[in-house]
Amino acid sequence: MLSFVIKHSLVFMFVAAIAGFLMPQYSLSFFPFLPYVLFSLMVLTLLSMKPSALLRMLVKPLVWQYACYHSFGLMALCIGASLLLGATDELVLAIGAVAATGSLFATPAIIRVLGFDVLMAMAMTIASTLLLPIAIYLLLCVTHSDGMALDIQSYCLRLVIFIFGPMLLSFLLHRFVRPEKVSRFLLTVSPYTVLLVFAFPFGLIGEFRLMWDRSPMLAYQYLAIATMLCGCFFISGFFLYRVKGVELAFVAAVASGNRNVLLTYTIAGSLLGPAFLPLAGAIQAPTYLLPVMAKWLAKKVK
Known part of the structure; x- marks a missing residue:
């Protein structure tokens, strides 16, 4: 059964979002546990990579050029478009926060499925995640013109725990635990890490379902916005890097389309405004539908 789930994991990620929408009481109940799942997934993902090889890749200018496009370029583009279209201040803040958000730590697993x-x-x-604190800080400074203050101490503490914490823990494990023990551990738990990924679409979509229950038309608008955001991220990433090859184009497109909105909410919380969680919930279905479409497109383009 587990092998079947892993084989069709891209489809089951989308199914998890639908399940959370159909069972909002369970989705909302599971939401408080998502930061712990996020921390665990980040550690396991980093642990599966060789630090030396990852560091060599991280120092490449191409990676940071992508991260700047991902975090700052798309944030500026989305905020500008939202203002031109007359979106409310709360919605502009939410859209800007989603656009500034780093890639999902499930992205490497999705890319592995695509080959x-x-x-x-x-x-x-990692690069887009490291730029996330700067992007969110700039966004909050620009948009909170009503005098709302950013609690720097609390903000930095959350950054240390949820961004640098997993990286440090992974480094220490690689440094002080014998490689064969790490390999055996990963071999044992890696089949189950995909189950952790399912938790995010399931647990994040609850707030969107509450909006849909209160105002279906408003929920449809949020879903349309979320779909356009995902489409914009994916398409722009693909064509921006298409000149560097089909493989890099798909990697950039999937990394750009997958947004770790839970991490953004975890470190910034209520400062992101009342529109962020419903939008973060609405974006789950298109986010996890994109890899399915990417897999189909990859077969056509290759």
């Missing part, structure tokens, strides 16, 4: 460069996907994920 592309996992190490590059991991480097792009």
Whole structure:
């Protein structure tokens, strides 16, 4: 059964989002546990990579050029488009926060299923995650004109725990635990890490379902916005890097389309405004549908 789930994991990620929408009480109940799942997934993902190879990939200018496009370029583009279209201040803040968000730590696993460069996907994920605090800080400084203050101490503590914590823990394990023990551990738990990924679409979509229950038309608008955001991220990433080859184009497209909105909410919380969680919930279905479409497109383009 587990092998079947792993084989069709891209489809089951989308199914998990639908399941969370159909069972909002369970989705909302599971939401408080998601930061612990996120921390565990980040550690396991980093642990599966050789630190030396990952560092060599991280120092490449291409990776940081991508991260700047991912975090700052798309944030500026989305905020500008939102203002031109007359979006509310709360929605502009939410859209900007989603656009500033780093890649999902599940991105390397998705790229592995597609058969592309996992190490590059991991480097792009880490680089965009490291730029996330700067992007969110700039966003909050620009948009919180009503005098709302950013609690720097709390913000930095969350950064240390949820961004640098997994990286440090992974480094220490690689440094002080024998490689064969790490390999045996990963061999044992790696089949189950895909189950951790399913937790995010299931647990994050609950707030969107509450909006849908209160105002279906508003929920449809949020879903349309979320779909356009995912489409914009994916398509722009693909064509921006298409000149460097089909493989890099797909890696950039998937990394750009997958957004770790839970991490953004974990480190910034209520400062992101009331529109962020419903939008983060609405983005789950298109986010996890994109890899399925990418797999189909990859077969056509190759």
